[in-house]
Structures are given as C-alpha cells and as structure tokens.
Amino acid sequence: xxxxxxxxxxxxxxxxxxxxxxxxxxxxxxxxxxxxxxxxxxxxxxxxxxxxxxxxxxxxxxxxxxxxxxxxxxxxxxxxxxxxxxxxxxxxxxxxxxxxxxxxxxxxxxxxxxxxxxxxxxxxx
Numbered sequence: 001x002x003x004x005x006x007x008x009x010x011x012x013x014x015x016x017x018x019x020x021x022x023x024x025x026x027x028x029x030x031x032x033x034x035x036x037x038x039x040x041x042x043x044x045x046x047x048x049x050x051x052x053x054x055x056x057x058x059x060x061x062x063x064x065x066x067x068x069x070x071x072x073x074x075x076x077x078x079x080x081x082x083x084x085x086x087x088x089x090x091x092x093x094x095x096x097x098x099x100x101x102x103x104x105x106x107x108x109x110x111x112x113x114x115x116x117x118x119x120x121x122x123x124x125x
C-alpha cells in the first residue's frame with residue numbers, strides 16, 4: 001500500500017473519486033489558545049491486489065515525549081478492488097481537537113493494521 005495524502009484541514013469531501021481539501025493550516029496555530037478546533041483528517045491510500053480484504057486504520061497524536069494525547073477510535077474497512085470504482089481508498093475523519101500540548105516537536109501518526117505508515121511532524125512554541 002502507498003499513502004498518497006495524509007493531512008489535517010478544516011474540511012474535506014470525496015466526490016467521484018476526487019478529494020477536495022479546504023484550508024490546511026499549521027496545527028500549532030490552531031491549538032494555540034483555549035478554543036476547541038474542528039478539523040478533518042484526510043488520508044488517501046492506494047492498495048494493491050494482494051492487499052484485498054479487511055483492514056483497520058487509526059490515528060494518534062503524540063506530544064514531544066512520544067506520549068499519546070489523542071487517538072481516534074480504530075475504524076475497519078474492507079478493500080475489494082473488484083467493486084471499487086477507483087483504485088484508491090479514501091478515508092476522511094472529522095474530529096474535534098481538545099487537548100493541550102507543551103512546547104516542542106509533536107507528530108500525528110497513521111497506523112494501518114497496527115503498523116505505522118506515515119506521520120506529520122508539527123512544532124508548538
């Protein structure tokens with residue numbers, strides 16, 4: 001499998017196989033302050049024929065010490081390339097950020113089938 005897109009944004013949609021992403025921004029700017037923030041997590045993953053079948057995806061936000069500060073519930077899905085109109089699977093998770101991060105380097109990590117696939121580093125001053 002290949003992760004083609006993994007980003008945080010204000011909103012996202014999928015229509016006819018195309019992903020539309022609205023207003024990506026620095027996560028540190030959104031977290032700075034007391035307000036809760038609504039974000040969409042967008043992931044486009046391309047699977048290969050030998051990867052058909054059930055899979056599980058989850059995302060974890062970690063602080064500068066590597067401790068988990070927010071984790072999305074695992075979501076299961078099945079890849080059936082025969083029935084897919086497009087050859088990529090699109091995952092969009094809407095969620096509300098409500099946690100405080102200390103200053104330093106942090107990351108948002110995508111896990112597929114309990115294997116870390118990609119992470120987005122971000123810095124909080």
